[in-house]
Amino acid sequence: MPEPEIPLPTVLDPDGRTIGAQEREAVLRVLDSAVLCSAFGAEARSLEAEMAALYGRPHAVACSSGTAALHLAVAACGVGPGDEVVTTPISDFGTVAPVLVHGARPVFADVRAADGNLDPDAVEAAITPRTRAVIAVHLFGGAADVARLREICDRHGLPLVEDCAQAWLGEDAAGRLLGTVGDIACFSLQQYKHITAGDGGLAIADDPALARRMRLFMDKGWDRSEGRIHREMGLNYRMPELVAAVARAQLAKVGGVVRARRAAAGRLLDALEGLDGVALAGEPTGHAWWMVPLLVGDNARWAKKLAAEGVPALPGYLERPLYANPAVPGGRTGLCPRAEELIGRTLLALPWNEAYGAGHVDRVAGALRRAARRVPAG
Ligand SMILES: Cc1ncc(COP(=O)(O)O)c(C=O)c1O
Numbered sequence: 001m002p003e004p005e006i007p008l009p010t011v012l013d014p015d016g017r018t019i020g021a022q023e024r025e026a027v028l029r030v031l032d033s034a035v036l037c038s039a040f041g042a043e044a045r046s047l048e049a050e051m052a053a054l055y056g057r058p059h060a061v062a063c064s065s066g067t068a069a070l071h072l073a074v075a076a077c078g079v080g081p082g083d084e085v086v087t088t089p090i091s092d093f094g095t096v097a098p099v100l101v102h103g104a105r106p107v108f109a110d111v112r113a114a115d116g117n118l119d120p121d122a123v124e125a126a127i128t129p130r131t132r133a134v135i136a137v138h139l140f141g142g143a144a145d146v147a148r149l150r151e152i153c154d155r156h157g158l159p160l161v162e163d164c165a166q167a168w169l170g171e172d173a174a175g176r177l178l179g180t181v182g183d184i185a186c187f188s189l190q191q192y193k194h195i196t197a198g199d200g201g202l203a204i205a206d207d208p209a210l211a212r213r214m215r216l217f218m219d220k221g222w223d224r225s226e227g228r229i230h231r232e233m234g235l236n237y238r239m240p241e242l243v244a245a246v247a248r249a250q251l252a253k254v255g256g257v258v259r260a261r262r263a264a265a266g267r268l269l270d271a272l273e274g275l276d277g278v279a280l281a282g283e284p285t286g287h288a289w290w291m292v293p294l295l296v297g298d299n300a301r302w303a304k305k306l307a308a309e310g311v312p313a314l315p316g317y318l319e320r321p322l323y324a325n326p327a328v329p330g331g332r333t334g335l336c337p338r339a340e341e342l343i344g345r346t347l348l349a350l351p352w353n354e355a356y357g358a359g360h361v362d363r364v365a366g367a368l369r370r371a372a373r374r375v376p377a378g
Contacts, residue, residue: 005310005363006359006360006363008310008311008312008353008356008360008363008364009353009355009356009360010312010351010353011191011192011196011351011353012191015355016353016354016355017196018195018250018253018256018257018354019196019246019250022249022252022253023246023249023250025249026043026245026246026248026249027242027245027246029245030043030241030242030245031242033241035241036240036241036242037238037240037241038062038238038239038240038241038244039219039224039238041241041244043241043244043245043248044062044238044239044241044244045062046244046248047060047062047202047239047244047247047248047251048060048061048062048202050248050251050252051187051202051204051251052204054251054254055177055179055180055185055204056177056180057179057180057185057204057205057206058205058206058208058211059204059205059206059207059208059210059211060202060203060204060205061202061203061204061211061214061215061218062200062201062202062218062239062244062247063200063201063202063203063218063237063238063239064199064200064201064237064238064239064240064243065094065188065190065199065200065201065237066092066094066163066165066186066187066188066189066190066193066201067092067093067094067097067098067188067201068201068218068237069186069187069188069201069202069203070094070095070097070098070135070161070163070186070201070203071097071098071101071217071235071237072184072186072203072213072214072217072218072237073098073133073135073161073184073186073203073214074098074099074102074104074133074135074161075098075102075213075214075217075233075234076184076205076210076211076213076214076217077132077133077159077161077183077184077210078132079098079099079102079104079132079133080102080103080104080132081102081103081104082103082104082105082130083102083104083105083130083131083132084104084105084106084107084128084130084131084132085099085104085105085106085107085131085132085133085134085135086106086107086108086109086123086126086127086131086133086134086135087099087106087107087108087109087118087134087135087136087137088108088109088111088117088118088135088136088137088139088322088339089108089110089111089321089322089323089335089336089339090111090116090137090139090317090318090321090322090339090342090343091137091139091163091322092165093322093325093327094165094188095135095137095163095322096322096328099135100327100328100329104132105130105330106322106323106328107126107128107131108126108321108322108323108331108335108336108339109122109123109125109126109336110122110335110336110337110338110339111139111336111338111339111342112338113338113341113342113346114281114282114295115139115142115281115282115283115293116139116140116281116282116293116317116339116342116347117136117137117138117139117142117143117144117145117282118136118137118144118145118149119338120145120148120149120152122336123136123149123152124152124156127152127156127158131156131158132158132159133158133159133160133161134149134152134153134158134159134160134161135161135162135163136149136160136161136162136163136182137163137165137166138162138163138164138166138167138170138178138288139166139293140166140281140282140287140289140290140291140292140293140317140349141166141167141168141170141287141288141289141290141291142167142170142281142282142283142287142288142293143167143170143171143172143173143178143283143286143287144162145172146160146162146172146176146178146181146182147172147173147174147181149181150181150182159182159183159184159210160181160182160183161182161183161184161185161186162178162179162181162182162184162185162186163185163186164178164179164185164186164187165186165187165188165190165193166193166288166290166291167179167288167290168187168193168194168195168254168257168258168288168290169194169254169255169258169288170258170286170287170288171285171286172286173283173285173286175286178286178288179204183205183206183207183210184203184204184205184210184214185203185204185205186201186202186203187201187202187203187204188200188201189201189202189243189247189250193290194254194257194258194261194288194290194354195247195250195251195253195254195257196250197243197244197246197247197250198243198246199243200239200243200244200247201237201239213232216231216232216234217232217233217234217235217237218234218235218237218238219234219236219237219238220234220235220236221233221234222234256354257354258288258289258354260354260355260356261288261289261352261353261354261356262287262289264289264352264353264354264356264357264360264361265284265287265289265292265352266284267358267361267362267365268292268361268364268365269284271361271362271365271369272365272368275368275369275372276372277296277297277372278294278295278296278302278348278368278372279294279295280292280293280294280295281293281294281295281342281347289352290352291314291317291349291350291351291352292349292350292352293317293347293348293349293350294347294348294349294350294368295346295347295348296346296348297345297346298345299315299316299344299345299346299347299348300315302315302348302371303315303348305367305370305371305374306367306368306371309367309370310367311350311363311364311367311368312350312351313348313349313350313351314348314349314350314351315347315348316342316343316344316345316347316348316349317343317347317349318343319343320343321335321336321339321340321343323335323336350364
Protein backbone atom coordinates (compact mmCIF):
# COMPACT_ATOMS: atom_id res chain seq x y z
CA MET A 1 0.00 0.00 0.00
CA PRO A 2 1.50 3.37 -0.99
CA GLU A 3 1.73 5.90 1.87
CA PRO A 4 -0.87 8.69 1.74
CA GLU A 5 0.25 11.71 -0.25
CA ILE A 6 1.95 14.13 2.14
CA PRO A 7 3.22 17.15 0.19
CA LEU A 8 6.99 17.48 0.49
CA PRO A 9 8.08 20.99 1.54
CA THR A 10 10.51 22.61 -0.88
CA VAL A 11 12.88 25.56 -0.81
CA LEU A 12 10.43 27.46 -3.00
CA ASP A 13 7.63 27.36 -0.49
CA PRO A 14 7.24 29.04 2.92
CA ASP A 15 6.85 25.65 4.67
CA GLY A 16 10.25 24.59 3.39
CA ARG A 17 12.15 27.69 4.51
CA THR A 18 12.81 29.17 7.95
CA ILE A 19 11.79 32.70 7.05
CA GLY A 20 9.61 34.32 9.69
CA ALA A 21 9.23 37.09 12.22
CA GLN A 22 12.98 37.65 12.68
CA GLU A 23 13.54 38.21 8.95
CA ARG A 24 10.50 40.46 8.71
CA GLU A 25 11.78 42.56 11.61
CA ALA A 26 15.23 42.68 10.00
CA VAL A 27 13.91 43.97 6.68
CA LEU A 28 11.80 46.64 8.36
CA ARG A 29 14.72 47.70 10.58
CA VAL A 30 16.83 48.39 7.51
CA LEU A 31 14.05 50.05 5.54
CA ASP A 32 13.28 52.34 8.47
CA SER A 33 16.96 53.28 8.71
CA ALA A 34 16.96 54.36 5.03
CA VAL A 35 20.54 53.05 4.69
CA LEU A 36 20.32 50.23 2.16
CA CYS A 37 23.93 50.13 0.97
CA SER A 38 26.42 48.23 3.10
CA ALA A 39 29.22 50.72 2.45
CA PHE A 40 27.34 53.00 4.88
CA GLY A 41 25.38 50.67 7.16
CA ALA A 42 26.11 48.20 9.95
CA GLU A 43 24.21 45.06 8.88
CA ALA A 44 26.77 43.52 6.50
CA ARG A 45 29.63 44.29 8.89
CA SER A 46 27.65 42.70 11.76
CA LEU A 47 26.92 39.65 9.60
CA GLU A 48 30.65 39.31 8.94
CA ALA A 49 31.40 39.43 12.67
CA GLU A 50 28.72 36.83 13.40
CA MET A 51 29.95 34.54 10.62
CA ALA A 52 33.56 34.85 11.82
CA ALA A 53 32.45 33.97 15.36
CA LEU A 54 30.35 31.01 14.17
CA TYR A 55 33.33 29.48 12.35
CA GLY A 56 36.00 30.65 14.79
CA ARG A 57 37.98 32.39 12.06
CA PRO A 58 39.12 36.00 12.47
CA HIS A 59 37.93 37.35 9.11
CA ALA A 60 34.71 37.19 7.09
CA VAL A 61 33.75 39.18 4.00
CA ALA A 62 30.13 39.45 2.92
CA CYS A 63 29.34 39.75 -0.78
CA SER A 64 26.56 39.38 -3.30
CA SER A 65 26.59 35.63 -4.05
CA GLY A 66 28.45 32.38 -3.56
CA THR A 67 29.99 32.90 -7.00
CA ALA A 68 31.15 36.35 -5.87
CA ALA A 69 32.66 34.81 -2.70
CA LEU A 70 34.61 32.37 -4.88
CA HIS A 71 35.66 35.29 -7.07
CA LEU A 72 37.00 37.10 -4.00
CA ALA A 73 38.95 33.94 -3.12
CA VAL A 74 40.36 33.48 -6.63
CA ALA A 75 41.36 37.15 -6.82
CA ALA A 76 42.95 37.05 -3.34
CA CYS A 77 44.97 33.97 -4.37
CA GLY A 78 46.40 36.03 -7.23
CA VAL A 79 45.08 33.81 -10.02
CA GLY A 80 45.81 35.39 -13.40
CA PRO A 81 46.04 34.70 -17.13
CA GLY A 82 47.73 31.39 -17.93
CA ASP A 83 47.46 30.09 -14.37
CA GLU A 84 45.77 26.83 -13.50
CA VAL A 85 43.36 26.04 -10.67
CA VAL A 86 42.72 22.41 -9.84
CA THR A 87 39.10 21.65 -9.02
CA THR A 88 36.24 19.21 -9.38
CA PRO A 89 34.05 18.49 -12.44
CA ILE A 90 30.97 18.01 -10.22
CA SER A 91 29.84 21.37 -8.89
CA ASP A 92 27.85 24.46 -9.67
CA PHE A 93 29.30 26.66 -12.44
CA GLY A 94 30.04 29.27 -9.74
CA THR A 95 33.05 27.19 -8.68
CA VAL A 96 34.83 27.70 -12.00
CA ALA A 97 33.39 30.92 -13.46
CA PRO A 98 35.78 33.12 -11.41
CA VAL A 99 38.77 31.08 -12.63
CA LEU A 100 37.68 31.44 -16.26
CA VAL A 101 37.00 35.16 -15.96
CA HIS A 102 40.58 35.71 -14.74
CA GLY A 103 41.90 34.13 -17.93
CA ALA A 104 43.04 31.08 -15.99
CA ARG A 105 42.33 27.44 -16.71
CA PRO A 106 40.32 25.17 -14.45
CA VAL A 107 42.07 21.79 -14.39
CA PHE A 108 39.57 19.09 -13.55
CA ALA A 109 40.71 16.27 -11.31
CA ASP A 110 38.53 13.19 -11.11
CA VAL A 111 36.35 12.44 -8.09
CA ARG A 112 35.92 9.46 -5.80
CA ALA A 113 33.30 7.03 -7.09
CA ALA A 114 32.02 6.59 -3.54
CA ASP A 115 30.79 10.16 -2.99
CA GLY A 116 31.61 12.44 -5.91
CA ASN A 117 34.14 14.49 -3.94
CA LEU A 118 37.63 15.20 -5.27
CA ASP A 119 40.10 12.31 -5.27
CA PRO A 120 43.21 13.73 -3.55
CA ASP A 121 45.53 11.53 -5.67
CA ALA A 122 43.97 12.93 -8.84
CA VAL A 123 44.40 16.46 -7.46
CA GLU A 124 48.09 15.88 -6.78
CA ALA A 125 48.60 14.38 -10.24
CA ALA A 126 46.96 17.47 -11.81
CA ILE A 127 49.34 19.97 -10.14
CA THR A 128 51.86 21.61 -12.49
CA PRO A 129 54.24 24.58 -12.15
CA ARG A 130 51.33 26.78 -13.35
CA THR A 131 48.94 25.73 -10.59
CA ARG A 132 47.99 28.69 -8.37
CA ALA A 133 45.28 27.18 -6.14
CA VAL A 134 43.07 24.18 -5.43
CA ILE A 135 39.32 24.58 -4.97
CA ALA A 136 37.60 21.69 -3.20
CA VAL A 137 33.82 21.43 -3.03
CA HIS A 138 32.04 19.65 -0.19
CA LEU A 139 29.47 18.11 -2.47
CA PHE A 140 25.90 17.83 -1.15
CA GLY A 141 27.24 18.65 2.35
CA GLY A 142 29.55 15.63 2.58
CA ALA A 143 33.20 16.32 3.37
CA ALA A 144 35.89 16.37 0.73
CA ASP A 145 39.10 14.90 2.14
CA VAL A 146 40.39 18.23 3.42
CA ALA A 147 43.05 16.59 5.61
CA ARG A 148 44.80 15.10 2.59
CA LEU A 149 44.10 18.09 0.35
CA ARG A 150 45.60 20.40 2.98
CA GLU A 151 48.69 18.24 3.18
CA ILE A 152 49.06 18.17 -0.62
CA CYS A 153 48.57 21.94 -0.92
CA ASP A 154 51.10 22.60 1.84
CA ARG A 155 53.65 20.37 0.17
CA HIS A 156 53.22 22.27 -3.12
CA GLY A 157 52.92 25.71 -1.53
CA LEU A 158 49.37 26.23 -2.81
CA PRO A 159 46.36 27.87 -1.20
CA LEU A 160 43.35 25.61 -0.59
CA VAL A 161 39.89 27.10 -1.09
CA GLU A 162 36.91 25.25 0.35
CA ASP A 163 33.63 25.74 -1.49
CA CYS A 164 31.14 25.24 1.36
CA ALA A 165 28.08 26.48 -0.56
CA GLN A 166 26.37 23.12 0.03
CA ALA A 167 27.97 22.33 3.36
CA TRP A 168 26.87 24.75 6.08
CA LEU A 169 28.11 23.36 9.43
CA GLY A 170 29.23 20.08 7.90
CA GLU A 171 32.16 18.29 9.54
CA ASP A 172 34.99 16.15 8.29
CA ALA A 173 35.91 12.68 9.59
CA ALA A 174 37.97 14.27 12.38
CA GLY A 175 35.01 16.39 13.50
CA ARG A 176 36.43 19.65 12.15
CA LEU A 177 33.97 22.18 10.76
CA LEU A 178 34.07 22.27 6.98
CA GLY A 179 35.34 25.72 6.12
CA THR A 180 38.06 25.82 8.76
CA VAL A 181 40.84 23.88 7.01
CA GLY A 182 41.28 25.79 3.73
CA ASP A 183 43.01 29.17 3.52
CA ILE A 184 39.65 30.56 2.43
CA ALA A 185 36.17 29.08 2.64
CA CYS A 186 33.21 30.31 0.60
CA PHE A 187 29.50 30.08 1.38
CA SER A 188 26.28 30.82 -0.49
CA LEU A 189 22.96 32.24 0.69
CA GLN A 190 21.15 31.49 -2.56
CA GLN A 191 17.52 30.34 -2.41
CA TYR A 192 18.29 26.59 -2.46
CA LYS A 193 20.92 26.59 0.27
CA HIS A 194 20.54 25.64 3.97
CA ILE A 195 19.84 29.27 4.80
CA THR A 196 18.99 32.00 2.33
CA ALA A 197 18.70 35.71 1.77
CA GLY A 198 17.70 35.17 -1.88
CA ASP A 199 21.29 35.59 -2.99
CA GLY A 200 24.41 36.40 -1.03
CA GLY A 201 27.83 35.05 -0.18
CA LEU A 202 30.43 34.95 2.56
CA ALA A 203 34.15 34.22 2.46
CA ILE A 204 36.11 33.46 5.64
CA ALA A 205 39.85 33.34 6.27
CA ASP A 206 42.54 33.47 8.97
CA ASP A 207 45.22 35.39 7.08
CA PRO A 208 44.65 39.17 7.34
CA ALA A 209 46.39 39.79 4.01
CA LEU A 210 44.06 37.40 2.15
CA ALA A 211 41.08 38.91 3.94
CA ARG A 212 42.15 42.44 3.02
CA ARG A 213 42.53 41.51 -0.64
CA MET A 214 39.06 39.95 -0.63
CA ARG A 215 37.58 43.03 1.04
CA LEU A 216 39.21 45.33 -1.52
CA PHE A 217 38.06 43.17 -4.42
CA MET A 218 34.50 43.23 -3.01
CA ASP A 219 34.41 47.06 -3.11
CA LYS A 220 36.23 48.30 -6.23
CA GLY A 221 39.69 47.98 -4.72
CA TRP A 222 38.79 50.88 -2.48
CA ASP A 223 39.83 51.14 1.15
CA ARG A 224 37.34 53.75 2.26
CA SER A 225 39.38 54.64 5.34
CA GLU A 226 42.08 56.32 3.24
CA GLY A 227 40.14 58.38 0.70
CA ARG A 228 39.16 57.68 -2.90
CA ILE A 229 42.11 55.60 -4.03
CA HIS A 230 41.71 52.33 -5.91
CA ARG A 231 44.70 50.31 -4.75
CA GLU A 232 43.88 47.12 -6.60
CA MET A 233 41.44 45.76 -9.14
CA GLY A 234 38.00 45.22 -7.67
CA LEU A 235 34.33 44.97 -8.58
CA ASN A 236 31.15 45.94 -6.82
CA TYR A 237 30.25 42.73 -5.01
CA ARG A 238 28.81 44.49 -1.96
CA MET A 239 25.99 42.73 -0.12
CA PRO A 240 23.01 45.08 0.22
CA GLU A 241 21.92 45.88 3.79
CA LEU A 242 18.47 44.33 3.30
CA VAL A 243 20.12 41.07 2.28
CA ALA A 244 22.61 41.24 5.15
CA ALA A 245 19.86 41.82 7.70
CA VAL A 246 17.93 38.78 6.46
CA ALA A 247 21.15 36.78 6.36
CA ARG A 248 21.86 37.64 10.01
CA ALA A 249 18.46 36.29 11.04
CA GLN A 250 19.05 33.18 8.93
CA LEU A 251 22.55 32.65 10.28
CA ALA A 252 21.10 32.48 13.78
CA LYS A 253 18.96 29.57 12.56
CA VAL A 254 21.54 27.55 10.64
CA GLY A 255 22.36 25.28 13.59
CA GLY A 256 18.71 24.27 13.92
CA VAL A 257 18.40 23.80 10.16
CA VAL A 258 21.35 21.41 10.04
CA ARG A 259 20.14 19.53 13.14
CA ALA A 260 16.70 19.04 11.59
CA ARG A 261 18.18 17.89 8.28
CA ARG A 262 20.40 15.41 10.14
CA ALA A 263 17.49 13.98 12.09
CA ALA A 264 15.44 13.48 8.93
CA ALA A 265 18.39 11.98 7.03
CA GLY A 266 19.06 9.60 9.92
CA ARG A 267 15.49 8.34 9.72
CA LEU A 268 15.82 7.81 5.97
CA LEU A 269 19.07 5.89 6.33
CA ASP A 270 17.50 3.64 8.97
CA ALA A 271 14.59 2.96 6.65
CA LEU A 272 16.88 2.09 3.75
CA GLU A 273 19.05 -0.30 5.73
CA GLY A 274 19.29 -3.65 4.01
CA LEU A 275 17.56 -2.44 0.85
CA ASP A 276 19.25 -3.90 -2.22
CA GLY A 277 20.34 -1.74 -5.13
CA VAL A 278 20.65 1.59 -3.31
CA ALA A 279 23.30 2.94 -0.93
CA LEU A 280 24.34 6.28 0.51
CA ALA A 281 27.04 7.99 -1.55
CA GLY A 282 29.63 8.72 1.13
CA GLU A 283 29.64 8.69 4.91
CA PRO A 284 26.79 9.96 7.08
CA THR A 285 29.01 11.25 9.93
CA GLY A 286 29.27 15.03 9.88
CA HIS A 287 27.16 15.34 6.70
CA ALA A 288 25.22 18.59 6.35
CA TRP A 289 22.61 17.02 4.04
CA TRP A 290 22.09 19.74 1.49
CA MET A 291 20.90 16.84 -0.60
CA VAL A 292 20.90 13.14 0.16
CA PRO A 293 23.18 11.56 -2.45
CA LEU A 294 22.50 7.92 -3.28
CA LEU A 295 24.24 5.36 -5.46
CA VAL A 296 22.01 3.22 -7.67
CA GLY A 297 22.39 1.16 -10.83
CA ASP A 298 20.41 3.26 -13.31
CA ASN A 299 19.78 6.76 -12.01
CA ALA A 300 17.47 7.91 -14.82
CA ARG A 301 15.07 5.01 -14.23
CA TRP A 302 15.11 5.55 -10.48
CA ALA A 303 14.39 9.26 -10.91
CA LYS A 304 11.47 8.44 -13.20
CA LYS A 305 9.96 5.96 -10.74
CA LEU A 306 10.31 8.44 -7.88
CA ALA A 307 8.88 11.29 -9.94
CA ALA A 308 5.83 9.14 -10.66
CA GLU A 309 5.24 9.12 -6.89
CA GLY A 310 5.84 12.86 -6.52
CA VAL A 311 9.29 12.43 -4.94
CA PRO A 312 11.86 14.68 -6.62
CA ALA A 313 15.28 13.21 -7.42
CA LEU A 314 18.06 14.51 -9.65
CA PRO A 315 19.74 11.78 -11.69
CA GLY A 316 23.44 12.62 -11.70
CA TYR A 317 22.79 16.03 -10.04
CA LEU A 318 24.23 17.71 -13.17
CA GLU A 319 23.40 17.03 -16.80
CA ARG A 320 27.10 16.94 -17.61
CA PRO A 321 30.44 17.51 -15.89
CA LEU A 322 31.46 21.18 -15.67
CA TYR A 323 34.12 20.72 -18.37
CA ALA A 324 31.54 19.54 -20.91
CA ASN A 325 29.75 22.88 -20.88
CA PRO A 326 30.16 25.14 -23.91
CA ALA A 327 31.35 27.98 -21.65
CA VAL A 328 34.39 25.95 -20.55
CA PRO A 329 37.07 25.89 -23.26
CA GLY A 330 38.96 22.71 -23.97
CA GLY A 331 36.67 20.28 -22.17
CA ARG A 332 36.34 16.84 -23.68
CA THR A 333 34.22 13.86 -22.80
CA GLY A 334 36.22 11.15 -21.06
CA LEU A 335 38.36 13.55 -19.03
CA CYS A 336 37.08 12.33 -15.64
CA PRO A 337 35.55 8.87 -16.09
CA ARG A 338 34.41 8.44 -12.48
CA ALA A 339 32.58 11.78 -12.55
CA GLU A 340 30.96 10.82 -15.85
CA GLU A 341 29.84 7.46 -14.48
CA LEU A 342 28.29 9.14 -11.44
CA ILE A 343 26.49 11.75 -13.52
CA GLY A 344 25.43 9.40 -16.29
CA ARG A 345 24.51 6.27 -14.35
CA THR A 346 24.98 5.88 -10.62
CA LEU A 347 24.32 9.11 -8.71
CA LEU A 348 20.83 10.00 -7.57
CA ALA A 349 20.51 13.21 -5.52
CA LEU A 350 17.43 13.71 -3.36
CA PRO A 351 16.65 17.34 -2.51
CA TRP A 352 16.46 17.51 1.29
CA ASN A 353 14.71 19.90 3.64
CA GLU A 354 14.81 20.96 7.30
CA ALA A 355 11.00 20.78 7.41
CA TYR A 356 10.91 17.06 6.60
CA GLY A 357 9.20 15.29 9.48
CA ALA A 358 8.69 11.56 9.97
CA GLY A 359 5.78 11.46 7.52
CA HIS A 360 7.76 13.12 4.75
CA VAL A 361 10.75 10.86 5.27
CA ASP A 362 8.58 7.75 5.33
CA ARG A 363 7.00 8.85 2.08
CA VAL A 364 10.44 9.20 0.44
CA ALA A 365 11.58 5.88 1.92
CA GLY A 366 8.44 4.11 0.72
CA ALA A 367 8.94 5.45 -2.81
CA LEU A 368 12.58 4.31 -2.76
CA ARG A 369 11.57 0.82 -1.55
CA ARG A 370 9.04 0.48 -4.36
CA ALA A 371 11.54 1.84 -6.90
CA ALA A 372 14.08 -0.74 -5.68
CA ARG A 373 11.58 -3.49 -6.42
CA ARG A 374 10.87 -2.18 -9.91
CA VAL A 375 14.37 -1.20 -10.94
CA PRO A 376 16.65 -4.20 -11.30
CA ALA A 377 19.90 -3.82 -9.36
CA GLY A 378 22.85 -3.15 -11.65
C1 LIG B 1 29.04 24.11 -4.72
C2 LIG B 1 28.55 25.46 -5.15
N1 LIG B 1 29.46 26.41 -5.45
C3 LIG B 1 29.09 27.64 -5.81
C4 LIG B 1 27.75 27.98 -5.91
C5 LIG B 1 27.43 29.35 -6.37
O1 LIG B 1 26.67 30.04 -5.44
P1 LIG B 1 25.68 31.23 -5.90
O2 LIG B 1 24.53 30.57 -6.63
O3 LIG B 1 25.27 31.84 -4.61
O4 LIG B 1 26.43 32.13 -6.76
C6 LIG B 1 26.77 27.02 -5.62
C7 LIG B 1 25.34 27.28 -5.67
O5 LIG B 1 24.67 27.85 -6.36
C8 LIG B 1 27.18 25.72 -5.24
O6 LIG B 1 26.28 24.77 -4.98
